[in-house]
Amino acid sequence: MASSSSAAASPAPKICFNSHCKEQKSEGPRRKGWRLRSGEFADLCDRCSCAYEKGSFCETFHSDSAGWRNCETCRKRVHCGCIVSASAYVLLDAGGIECFACARKSVVMTPNQMWSSPLVMPPQLSERKDFPVKSWKQMTGPFPGQWRQAPHIWNTSSIQSDLHQRLSYEFDRPNSTERMISGGRTSITAQEKKFEDLPEKIGSSSLNHVARDRFANGNSGPDPVSAFSTFQREEGNADGLQDPGHLVRDNDPMSMRKGGISDPCSTGSVDSLPSSTLKEDPSSLLIGLAAPFPPPNGAKDLSRVSTTQPQRQMAPQSSKQFYPHNGIDGELQAQMRNGRPRVDARARMQLLPRYWPRITDQELQQISGDSNSVITPLFEKMLSASDAGRIGRLVLPKKCAEAYFPTISQPEGLPLKVQDATGKEWVFQFRFWPNNNSRMYVLEGVTPCIQSMQLQAGDTVTFSRIDPEGKLVMGFRKASNVSTEQDTQSAKAGNGFSTSTEGNNKNLAGDSNANLPLRPLKGSAESRNSINTADQATWSKFDKSGFIQKDGPAARSLQGASKRKGSTLGPKSKRLRIENEDSMELKITWEEAQELLRPPPNHVPTTVVIEGHEIEEYEEAPVLGKRTYFTTNQAGDNYQWAQCEDCSKWRKLPVDALLPFRWTCSDNKWDPERSSCSSAQELSPEQLADLIPIKTGASKRSKVKVEADNIEVSDGLDTLANLAILGEREALPTSSQPTTKHPRHRPGCTCIVCIQPPSGKGPKHKQTCTCNVCLTVKRRFRTLMLRREKRQSEREAETARKQQQLIQSPEMLPPLGNDPSSATPSIKTSPQKVVVNDDGVVEEGSEHRKTSPSPLKTQIDLNIQPEREEEPSPKSDAGGMMRLLRDAAS
């Protein structure tokens, strides 16, 4: 195959591509075989072509090759390893392979099982791209009715869409991968493994640069569009898979997993595998399974199916083809080794979310017009003031330009034909400016187009590709639609219109899985509906599952709009953007807070498993539970450890014990002997320290450092503090007016900090105030002081002991000042007593009471940050109680 690869590059019409063909040089018509890396098809003689189409190619020509295995289901022999048969089988989780026919059956059975089918589909997947490979010019309009698929295809697509969701989710949660799809997922992994070795074998061979070299100069061609098309052709090659017509052959190969070496074909494949194959991503393979119903006959039919396949449209995917300098190979290989789909991750890396296309169904329909075309959304961009200005230059996101537009080596670039939604063709100059050792890509001459679309700053233009024509299409979306689209995820689903693509696009936006099946624009209403339903369900599910789109469509657009000096943004956008950022903050802190959630009393949460994640659903709002630590003893018994709120002793409890936020020894119904604070702790602090990640005898909170010498407080502290308040008080007074004084707090935050008036403003709370804030402050102080006192007494004892030692053996006395306990002379000489009275008013030691009256002494100054109990209030003095406490604790 290695040699055949070059043959493919310059096909010799008279020579059968099949090197095993005995009639290689025979005359006669040539027919297309599998697709080659170059994008061409293997030119086969009539005989070989027949064998290929009948699925007996490997049987005929590779019978002596290694790699034959038996289908685990039907026991048929299947060749695993050569390019012709690469898609004829599925790698099973438990080992072995399954022929396509059998795999297909299981695919049809359940969506989950479809995970195992990807392997089967690659060819189909790639097929779409195979099809238009000849030449974009040649391909224009040759395949009418591509979108006219049987409804079941669309049903399938919907499933596929779902898979995309799941896959994307999985990408974000790599650890969940295996759990998620115990069945088929492994197949994917196995499939990926097929390629795992390739990078190493191939290294950075020139194969990786084929596309690069070929398209290094986009203006080499007479027609920019054709250059672009060629570019796309290369992308198509990326699939590196042969014609789907061979999917259902039962002959053939051995798994390439074996290194693809044992079989001559597979060995050759190192060479013959498209460079892009190395970069091929399983996700695309996944897409492939969208068409579990291969056409009953013939490559053409298959092609049609493939055209309906989800498209491998995302930037990520194709970008790899077109990234001359992206330097992702290493990452790619790493991903391969990780056994995870690669393209999507790469996609995320390479295209900023705000450029992910999220073309709506209407827009797609608008773009596609009446043609039977496959629309591949490429990217979109919100117009800046500059873009929409009269200057007529549309700045293109660099990565988008490099990924989807022809490569240009000269700043002048080249003219690029772009069609708008009305079918009108525009020619822009696609060029770049050198900029900081980089490039800035622009489309020049867009003013007429922009104006014809009546676009302005804030509106969004979308770039798509129409296949098989390979045309660039420019769509648009008015900014006024943003809100509508914002609601798309949930609301639009219910409007009975246009959701299939929305689902897809959501997918795009949410996870960068670009290869989405763009619904049949000309498909029947039924088929479309079926897709819609599925997609809706999918998204609905993900919404419920807590799947957080880090950069949802609305957020993205708003982000984009809000960029740069706000020139294109209204205040509203800015506000929303902030909220979006805050939501991220919330996410982070929320994760921390998760540990504290407990089911509400008398309510058992419903555990649902979504995408491999067990999620507890509470019919009532969960309550805050006590932080506990789970341990396993030597006998393998599991326990959890909780600390008494009053005495700070650690108690061992059953693992299933759900503790209220404020839990004390008296609540220890599991261990009557230790149901009182007077009971000794079961383990010594040292023993405990070995078991649980806490500072024994110090903090009861692992994250929140109560120690005075650890002033830094985790980011989640504010939230935890807030939760703590809520947990104890259930609800804040409605009179609490949220503020957002803290940058990290979102509007509406009712944490103790945010509900208090700004520093220096507002009335101080009185001693007798029993508001939520005051109670919390008092309680915390009480706890803190008690703990401090306890520690202090311990320290005193220690000091006394050392002094005793010193008296007994003066030579052992360390140099003055080196004794940690002497670091604070005041403590050494006059340990402080800090008492909190019933009103929560702190009574300090006499000395310090004079010098640094606590802000709580007479009035509670809520302007202190209660979460940072150890930190002295700005209003309290430097030598005040808090510092004293810190010193005492150190």
Added chain:
DNA sequence: TTATTGCATGGCT
């Protein structure tokens, strides 16, 4: 003077 072009700057991610 105005429009265009190419580059530089600096805010922002």
Added chain:
DNA sequence: AAGCCATGCAATA
């Protein structure tokens, strides 16, 4: 901290 990119602006037509 690097790189992207929105925009400003000088040079040129």
